[in-house]
Amino acid sequence: METADLMHHTSRRFNEDLEKVRNQVLQMGGFVEQQLHRAIGALVEGDSRLGEVVATEDYRVNAMEVAIDEECSRILALRAPAAGDLRVIVAIIKTITDLERIGDEVEKIGYIGSRLATMERPADKYREVKHLGRHVEQMVHDALDAFARMDARAALLTAQEDRMVDEEYEAIQRQCMTFMMEDPRAIRRALELMWVVRALERIGDHAKNIGEYVIYMVHGKDIRHTALEDVARQIDAAPGVRQ
Amino acid sequence: MxxxxxxxxxxxxxxxxxxxxxxxxxxxxxxxxxxxxxxxxxxxxxxxxxxxxxxxxxxxxxxxxxxxxxxxxxxxxxxxxxxxxxxxxxxxxxxxxxxxSTAALPDGVIVLGGQYEIVWFNRRAANLLGLKRPGDVGLRIDNLIRSPEFIRYLHSSDYAAPLVMRPPADTESYLALQIVPYGAGQSLLLARDVTEQRRLEAMRKDFVANASHELRTPLTVISGYLDTLAEDPEIDPVWRSPIRDMRAQAQRMNAIIADLLELSRLEANDAEAPQAPIDVPAMLERLARDALARAERPAEVRLELDARAGLYGDAREIESAFTNLVDNAIKYTPRTGRIELRWRVDAAGAHFAVADTGIGIPSQHLPRLTERFYRVDAGRSRGLGGSGLGLAIVKHALQRHGGRLTVESAEGKGSTFTAHFPPARVVAAITVDGGGDRR
Structure with a gap:
């Protein structure tokens, strides 16, 4: 199994350190997922208090990032890992940055959600935003699953999902413009909503990044700025990765 | 050979x-x-x-x-x-x-090793929790179920009650997860779909809340007219007594509905209570004064404040819980009896005890006292105008504050009801305003 291969190392302590920091990343990911879920819930249900709770809890994401970052620096300094181990550490450092950014976007959604709760709600009850939100939530979830399983194929699927999110984002953007033209009183709300949709789209990008780091971690290939179809071909051609 | x-x-x-x-x-x-x-x-x-x-x-x-x-x-x-x-x-x-046979089990079963790594799981578990076979064997379960509440549950060693949560990447259903440790560091994780159960429970709560709310309006009209009739000097004296009874019963119905609404409000809110400081000593002094002002009170009502500590929580809920405890004591204690209220703080947290010298409760009834409408004997509480919901309200209000209720009682000698609060909820020395003008 590839996990075992990546984790294979002579020093047991080192293995434990690596495993521990990996667990911390996934724990942080779990918290970010919960934050995202609650932020979308707060917006859609018009729960201003929940939105505020989400916004004020972002400091915990930041604290986790700092802790994991320190742990990674410590491992780099003490153990000087090479090859696969080094890739794991590098991927972790990048992943937590993206998770922390997701946290920031979620904080934004929480604030705006609690503000929107005091305004009149549109007739569609934010159906489109909810759909986009669930989609993005699923992406973050899948990216973290791929990270836990060291599953490059699932990571690639997640990265490909980002296109759909982008399309949905544009559709909602157009819809918001229509609303504004139809009813000038809705402009304020529509503008606020644009921020939320924008944040969700950014979260989709961060989830895509995490997927790319997983591929890098497993295969040692940097696939950023590469067409995803090429990457798919490379993964299929890579020897000995399937179980 | x-x-x-x-x-x-x-x-x-x-x-x-x-x-x-x-x-x-x-x-x-x-x-x-x-x-x-x-x-x-x-x-x-x-x-x-x-x-x-x-x-x-x-x-x-x-x-x-x-x-x-x-x-x-x-x-x-x-x-x-x-x-x-x-x-x-x-x-x-x-x-x-x-x-x-294990694959056909209606519940999901996962065998976990000492590091919470997945050793084996059945098909139902794979469906419920989105696990993949065979790749997920050997992965840690908390890497795949990452929800913070699950991680907290997994690392706490208190697995007495199952954890109800939404499964990963599913917003429609609810799962009850329970860990059963066995052998050397191994454990079983059982997963059960409780969506339907939760839905029924929610329906029941909604029904009670709605029904109570709907009953309120007609009752207001009835008690309004009864009040007018009772004051009317021209009414035939034969009707005086029936009208008085009707008024008393209408009041009692009002109290029951108020309690039902209070209870469904407490139930609807299963989150922890907020953390606003409450001046408990001031609240208790007020409660004791109110008790002394009542006509049918026992001869002696004493308040002992062993601590000036307060609580973090919801003042309205705490007051409602304490009032219910004091009311019960007054109701079941004869005029010649004695009631003692005591507030103290120790290492285990804060405790509010109400001791009376009343009629007491037979021990077989103690475990069921906090069930709604549970009666120790049919005539006893109804005759005194209780709603049958007081202790249920106390229990829920305490639960929201991480607390619990204990009861000691000896038949014919009296009872002691004690509300316990964890140390995390205690304010060492309360310095808020007199407690009179909350909100």
């Missing part, structure tokens, strides 16, 4: 004898013996070869037909092999059945 061995020895003797006779004819006798024994040895080697080849290629070849001791050995090997085959099949069948 077995017959085959005698026969084998006889055969060897015969070979040597024949060799000797042959030797006598063609030259030195030893040459004949050597040739004979050599031939014998070659024959034995051939048999050995046949046996070895058969053992090696057993699946394709039939057992060789060799005579003598070799034949016996072949027969014995065949017998052993058949028996092993039979046991293997039986075991495989048993294992298949076991696997099929």
């Amino acid at each position: 077995k017959a085959v061995w005698t026969f084998a020895l006889a055969r060897l003797a015969l070979v040597v004898l024949l060799g000797l006779i042959l030797g006598l004819f063609i030259g030195p006798p030893w040459l004949g013996v050597v040739i004979a024994v050599g031939l014998y040895l070659a024959w034995q080697l051939r048999n050995l070869y046949l046996l070895e080849r058969w053992l090696r290629l057993r699946s394709q070849l039939d057992p060789p037909t060799i005579g003598g001791i070799w034949g016996d050995i072949v027969a014995e090997i065949v017998r052993l092999y058949r028996r092993k085959q039979y046991h293997k099949q039986r075991l495989a069948q048993l294992f298949r059945e076991l696997r099929r």
Whole structure:
């Protein structure tokens, strides 16, 4: 199994350190997922208090990032890992940055959600935003699953999902413009909503990044700025990765 | 000695004898013996070869037909092999059945190792929790179920109650997860779909809340007219007593509805209570004053404040809980009795105790006291105008504050109800305003 291969190392302590920091990343990911879920819930249900709770809890994401970052620096300094181990550490450092950014976007959604709760709600009850939100939530979830399983194929699927999110984002953007033209009183709300949709789209990008780091971690290939179809071909051609 | 061995020895003797006779004819006798024994040895080697080849290629070849001791050995090997085959099949069948039955379990089952890594799981668990086979075996469960509440549950060692949560990446259903530790560090994780159960529960709560709310309006009208009638000087004196009774019962119905609404409000909010500081000593002084002002109170009502500590929580809920406890004590204590309210703080947290010298409660009723509408005996509380919901409200309000209620009682001597709060909820020395103007 590839996990075992990546984790294979002579020093047991080192293995434990690596495993521990990996667990911390996934724990942080779990918290970010919960934050995202609650932020979308707060917006859609018009729960201003929940939105505020989400916004004020972002400091915990930041604290986790700092802790994991320190742990990674410590491992780099003490153990000087090479090859696969080094890739794991590098991927972790990048992943937590993206998770922390997701946290920031979620904080934004929480604030705006609690503000929107005091305004009149549109007739569609934010159906489109909810759909986009669930989609993005699923992406973050899948990216973290791929990270836990060291599953490059699932990571690639997640990265490909980002296109759909982008399309949905544009559709909602157009819809918001229509609303504004139809009813000038809705402009304020529509503008606020644009921020939320924008944040969700950014979260989709961060989830895509995490997927790319997983591929890098497993295969040692940097696939950023590469067409995803090429990457798919490379993964299929890579020897000995399937179980 | 077995017959085959005698026969084998006889055969060897015969070979040597024949060799000797042959030797006598063609030259030195030893040459004949050597040739004979050599031939014998070659024959034995051939048999050995046949046996070895058969053992090696057993699946394709039939057992060789060799005579003598070799034949016996072949027969014995065949017998052993058949028996092993039979046991293997039986075991495989048993294992298949076991696997099929666990796979058919309606609940998800995951076997976890000492590091919470997945050792085995059934198909239902895979469906409920989105696990993949076989890749997920060996991964830590908290890497895949990452929800913070689950991680907290997993690392707490208190698995008495199951954890109800939404499964990962699903917003429609609810799962009840329970960990059952066994053996050396291993544990079972059971997952059950409780969506339907939750839905029914929510429906029941909604029904109670709605029904109580709907009953309120007609009741207001009825009690309004009853109040007017009772004040009317021109009414026939024959009707005085019935109207008074109707008024009392209408008031009681009002109290029941108010309690039902309070209870459903507490139930609807299953989150922890907020953390606003409450001046408990001031609240208790007020409660004691109110108790003293009541007409039907026992002779002695005492308040002992052993601490100036307050609580973090929801002032309205705490007051409602404390009022209910004090009300109960007043109701069930005779005029000549005594009530003692006590507020103290120790290492285990804060405690509010209400001790009375009332009629007491038979011990078999104690565990069920906080159920709604539970009556120790049918006439007892109804005669005193209770709603039957007081202690249920107390229990829920305390639960929201991480607290619990304990009851000690001796029939005929009195009861002590104590509300316990954890240390995390205690404000060491309360310095808020007099507690009079909350909100």
